[in-house]
Amino acid sequence: MRGGRGCADLLRSEVSMGDGMPEENGEGKKSGLVARVREDVKALKETVKVKGKKEIEGLKDPEKTQLYRSIFRFKHTEEPRNRALSVLSNVFFHLHPAKINRDATKYNYTWGMGGITFYLFIVLTFTGVLLMFYYHPTKVQAFRDILYLENDVPFGKLLRNMHRWAAHLMIIAVWLHMFRVFLTGSYKKPREFNWCVGVLLMVLTMLLSFTGYLLPDDQLGFWAVTVGTNMARATPLLGHEGPFGAQLGMTAYNDVRFALLGGSIVDANALLRAYIWHCIAIPLIAAVFMGVHFWRVRKDGGISGPAPVMLESEIKEEKGPRPVIMKPSGTQ
Amino acid sequence: MNWHQIWEVASAPDNVPIVALLFLVPFYCWYAFRQALANDRLIEKLEADPAAAKTAHRKTQPWNPKWEREVHTWPYLMRIELLAAILVTVLLMVWSITLNAPLEEPSNPNVTMNPAKAPWYFLGLQEMLVYFDPWIAGVVMPTLIIVGLMVIPYIDANPLGNGYYTYKQRKFAIWTFCAGFIGLWVAMIVIGTFIRGPGWMWFWPGQTWDASRVDFMVNRNLDQVMPFSVNGSLVKYLPGVTPAYAPILARTIFGIFPVGLFFIVASYGMYRLMTLTPFARKIFQRMSLLQIVTADLFLVLMVSLPIKIILRLVFVIKYVWVTPWFSI
Numbered sequence: 001m002r003g004g005r006g007c008a009d010l011l012r013s014e015v016s017m018g019d020g021m022p023e024e025n026g027e028g029k030k031s032g033l034v035a036r037v038r039e040d041v042k043a044l045k046e047t048v049k050v051k052g053k054k055e056i057e058g059l060k061d062p063e064k065t066q067l068y069r070s071i072f073r074f075k076h077t078e079e080p081r082n083r084a085l086s087v088l089s090n091v092f093f094h095l096h097p098a099k100i101n102r103d104a105t106k107y108n109y110t111w112g113m114g115g116i117t118f119y120l121f122i123v124l125t126f127t128g129v130l131l132m133f134y135y136h137p138t139k140v141q142a143f144r145d146i147l148y149l150e151n152d153v154p155f156g157k158l159l160r161n162m163h164r165w166a167a168h169l170m171i172i173a174v175w176l177h178m179f180r181v182f183l184t185g186s187y188k189k190p191r192e193f194n195w196c197v198g199v200l201l202m203v204l205t206m207l208l209s210f211t212g213y214l215l216p217d218d219q220l221g222f223w224a225v226t227v228g229t230n231m232a233r234a235t236p237l238l239g240h241e242g243p244f245g246a247q248l249g250m251t252a253y254n255d256v257r258f259a260l261l262g263g264s265i266v267d268a269n270a271l272l273r274a275y276i277w278h279c280i281a282i283p284l285i286a287a288v289f290m291g292v293h294f295w296r297v298r299k300d301g302g303i304s305g306p307a308p309v310m311l312e313s314e315i316k317e318e319k320g321p322r323p324v325i326m327k328p329s330g331t332q
Numbered sequence: 333m334n335w336h337q338i339w340e341v342a343s344a345p346d347n348v349p350i351v352a353l354l355f356l357v358p359f360y361c362w363y364a365f366r367q368a369l370a371n372d373r374l375i376e377k378l379e380a381d382p383a384a385a386k387t388a389h390r391k392t393q394p395w396n397p398k399w400e401r402e403v404h405t406w407p408y409l410m411r412i413e414l415l416a417a418i419l420v421t422v423l424l425m426v427w428s429i430t431l432n433a434p435l436e437e438p439s440n441p442n443v444t445m446n447p448a449k450a451p452w453y454f455l456g457l458q459e460m461l462v463y464f465d466p467w468i469a470g471v472v473m474p475t476l477i478i479v480g481l482m483v484i485p486y487i488d489a490n491p492l493g494n495g496y497y498t499y500k501q502r503k504f505a506i507w508t509f510c511a512g513f514i515g516l517w518v519a520m521i522v523i524g525t526f527i528r529g530p531g532w533m534w535f536w537p538g539q540t541w542d543a544s545r546v547d548f549m550v551n552r553n554l555d556q557v558m559p560f561s562v563n564g565s566l567v568k569y570l571p572g573v574t575p576a577y578a579p580i581l582a583r584t585i586f587g588i589f590p591v592g593l594f595f596i597v598a599s600y601g602m603y604r605l606m607t608l609t610p611f612a613r614k615i616f617q618r619m620s621l622l623q624i625v626t627a628d629l630f631l632v633l634m635v636s637l638p639i640k641i642i643l644r645l646v647f648v649i650k651y652v653w654v655t656p657w658f659s660i
Contacts, residue, residue: 004478006346048347080404081408083406084404084546085408087404087406089367093405093406093410096405096410098401098404098405098410099402099404100402100405101402101407102399102401102402102403102404103393105409106393106398106411107496108363108366108367109367110574111360111579112412112416115416119416119417120419121423122419137515143457146435150435157432158428158429159618161428161429161432162424162435163424163425163433165424165428165431165433166424168348168349168452169349169414169420169423169424171349172349172353172356176360178365179360179513180360180364181503182496182509183368183506184497185492185494185496185498185502185505186494187485188485188493188494189485189494189647190489191485192485192486195484195485199478199481199482201521203478205452206454209451210451210454212452217438217439218382218435219436219437219439219440219443219445220346220434220436220440220445221439222439222440222441223439223444223448224448224449224450224454226448228448228450228454228470230467231457231461231470232470232471233466233473234465234466234470235467235470236471236472239467239471241373241466242466242467243467243657243658244658251553254568265443282597285597304494304495305450305493306363306391306392306495306496306497308376308389308391308496309371309375309390309496309497309498310492310493311375311378311379311385312379312501312611313379315491315492329440
């Protein structure tokens with residue numbers, strides 16, 4: 001340790017020994033490292049100034065950054081091409097065509113009930129998943145969970161209410177959708193099959209509502225499901241109290257009602273089965289059918305109207321009745 | 333007039349959807365028929381003037397030849413959908429904040445609610461239990477409703493009205509669908525909600541729901557109101573028929589006749605309905621035999637419900653056909 005000078009001096013002298021600069025003595029050695037550092041700092045400052053300026057300029061145009069372009073593939077401006085792309089290149093929107101007949105946007109034609117039904121399905125899925133965090137499908141816990149949810153969980157009451165009322169609204173919307181489709185004749189050729197898929201979706205909606213009804217395990221749900229499943233025991237041939245059921249060996253312990261309830265009474269098994277039907281099985285089936293239903297809407301030509309009116313005199317004569325069943329060779 | 337009773341029933345949280353239905357169904361009916369009548373006026377105009385029919389714009393919606401026929405879905409459709417979603421969300425939130433979902437006492441198999449009602453969308457089926465046995469009201473009828481709905485596009489041989497509202501071009505279809513949907517389905521739900529009280533007894537709006545009211549009702553079967561007596565006096569002479577079995581066999585055989593008669597008369601009646609007007613006859617000509625038979629069958633089955641309702645409520649007759657295996 002040299003007196004008075006310290007480590008910096010040590011460093012300087014050691015560095016100056018290795019750098020080969022001829023004027024190296026105490027002062028020269030000092031300027032070696034410091035000068036290097038100073039030069040580097042100066043160069044870096046320049047770089048930062050130049051680059052920084054360029055980049056800040058660049059930030060004024062965020063749409064040209066790599067980050068932005070990796071997410072958004074085209075300019076979101078009002079040109080027709082970009083308007084079409086905003087629908088066609090979006091996984092959620094591309095259910096829609098890029099353009100539709102201007103009259104098809106009229107509310108007094110479609111009533112929007114199909115879309116409202118689908119929106120309510122999404123609301124129900126969202127609120128339903130949130131509800132699942134607070135619910136155990138067991139006889140011991142189910143009812144208490146609802147009480148806990150309503151009274152202790154922040155916004156729990158609102159959540160449960162939203163789920164219940166969205167369910168009722170969805171049933172009403174489904175019925176109004178069916179009514180509208182009927183009144184506009186939108187089940188006629190070429191949309192017959194989609195109408196049938198729609199009927200199935202309506203049945204699934206009502207079954208979803210029915211299975212959900214039991215889950216709070218209160219008197220209302222319990223007895224409603226009892227009434228409903230008691231009707232199942234009267235199924236002809238498959239129910240133990242239905243016509244010819246007893247003759248086929250149906251008892252309360254092996255008929256179709258037993259299959260539904262997982263038992264001969266509405267008890268813990270029935271609750272669990274209702275929970276699984278309600279949360280997993282039926283939503284999955286409904287999602288598949290909804291995919292088919294929306295696909296067919298597009299493939300059948302989109303929203304059916306409002307179409308130009310047809311006159312009675314323009315009905316084309318059929319060349320004989322169209323047979324439902326054809327000969328195996330495909331000919332009539 | 334017990335207004336409080338009416339309020340109690342109408343404001344029960346789970347009954348609010350039916351109150352909503354009572355407004356929504358008539359509103360949308362009116363909304364649709366407003367369009368239908370406008371279209372019908374246009375159709376009349378075009379039919380009166382064949383030259384105009386060739387060139388006129390065939391829609392009642394506003395039209396300008398300079399306008400483009402198609403508009404971009406973004407923004408024109410998407411913003412309407414966004415608006416609809418916002419409105420539905422607002423409605424849902426207001427509804428959820430003001431009205432609480434029902435939660436009754438914990439389930440107890442030993443204590444039956446009176447009345448024990450199905451969820452409101454199944455009340456139509458539960459109301460049917462008054463008129464039919466469970467296997468019909470709960471299994472056969474719902475299946476027929478679902479299959480019948482699916483069959484509609486295939487039995488409808490009328491090509492008019494495809495994609496627009498009209499009344500005069502589709503009178504039969506509209507009347508039958510509205511009779512089934514509004515006259516039977518929605519009406520039965522309304523009855524099941526507001527009229528049926530404890531014990532599933534009939535309470536007019538304003539009458540207090542009294543669980544201890546006793547309705548004097550005699551359950552009789554059709555074979556008991558005939559001018560002749562169906563007691564087996566004829567069949568007891570058949571070989572193998574014991575005196576105890578004779579009345580049962582007699583009732584089983586008797587029931588075939590009213591049911592058979594109903595099917596024959598109703599089928600013919602539906603045929604007359606399907607061929608009521610010249611236009612209906614024209615469409616009927618286009619129908620294949622399978623279409624005719626299917627349409628007739630479903631219409632007859634559909635009309636069996638109001639007939640049973642009248643038999644039960646007006647003539648106090650429960651069964652028209654009693655057999656050891658089933659009763660109708």
